[in-house]
Amino acid sequence: MSTLIPTIKNGNKRNHDYNLASLPSLPSWFDDFLGKSFGNEFMSNFNTGITLPAVNVIDGANEFVVEMAVPGLDKSDFDINVDNNLLSIGVEKETEQNEDTENYTRREFGYSSFKxxxxxxxxxxxxxISASYKDGIMKIMLPKRDEAKKKPLKNIKIS
Known part of the structure; x- marks a missing residue:
C-alpha cells in the first residue's frame, strides 16, 4: 500500500570510501564550543527561529491527513504546493521589534523559515487536497481516489 514518504532535501548523505563518522561536523563543533563556553544567559535568545516541526501522517479509510504543530503563525505565513506528486509545506516569517526611549533606540528583527x-x-x-489551520495545528487533507478507498468487509456465505 502506498504511503506518504518524506523526501530528503539538501541531505547530509556522504558517498566516501573513508569513515568521517568519528570527526565532528563544523556546525556541531561550534555548537559544542558555544554551549560549553557561555552560560545559559547568553544562549537563551540565541537561536529562537522556527525549527523543523514534526509531522503526523494518518492513513484513514478515505484520506491521508498530514498534521503539523506550528503555533504562533498566521495562515498567510504558509506556502503549500503540489508539484509532480510532491507536497511541499513551507513557512517564512519575519519579525521586527522597535523600542525607542529617551537615551537609546533598539531594533531587533529576525527571519525564520522551514520547508x-x-x-x-x-x-x-x-x-x-485542502488545508486548515486552527489553534496552532496545520492539517492537510489528501483525499483518496474512489478506487483506492478501503472497501468494507464483505462476508461471503457458503452455499
Whole structure:
C-alpha cells in the first residue's frame, strides 16, 4: 500500500570510501564550543527561529491527513504546493521589534523559515487536497481516489 514518504532535501548523505563518522561536523563543533563556553544567559535568545516541526501522517479509510504543530503563525505565513506528486509545506516569517526611549533606540528583527516535502502516492486525488489551520495545528487533507478507498468487509456465505 502506498504511503506518504518524506523526501530528503539538501541531505547530509556522504558517498566516501573513508569513515568521517568519528570527526565532528563544523556546525556541531561550534555548537559544542558555544554551549560549553557561555552560560545559559547568553544562549537563551540565541537561536529562537522556527525549527523543523514534526509531522503526523494518518492513513484513514478515505484520506491521508498530514498534521503539523506550528503555533504562533498566521495562515498567510504558509506556502503549500503540489508539484509532480510532491507536497511541499513551507513557512517564512519575519519579525521586527522597535523600542525607542529617551537615551537609546533598539531594533531587533529576525527571519525564520522551514520547508517539508512529501511524495504523494498515486492513490491521492490531487485536485481535492485542502488545508486548515486552527489553534496552532496545520492539517492537510489528501483525499483518496474512489478506487483506492478501503472497501468494507464483505462476508461471503457458503452455499
Amino acid at each position: 517539508r516535502t512529501f511524495s504523494i502516492p498515486e492513490s491521492v486525488d490531487t485536485d481535492k
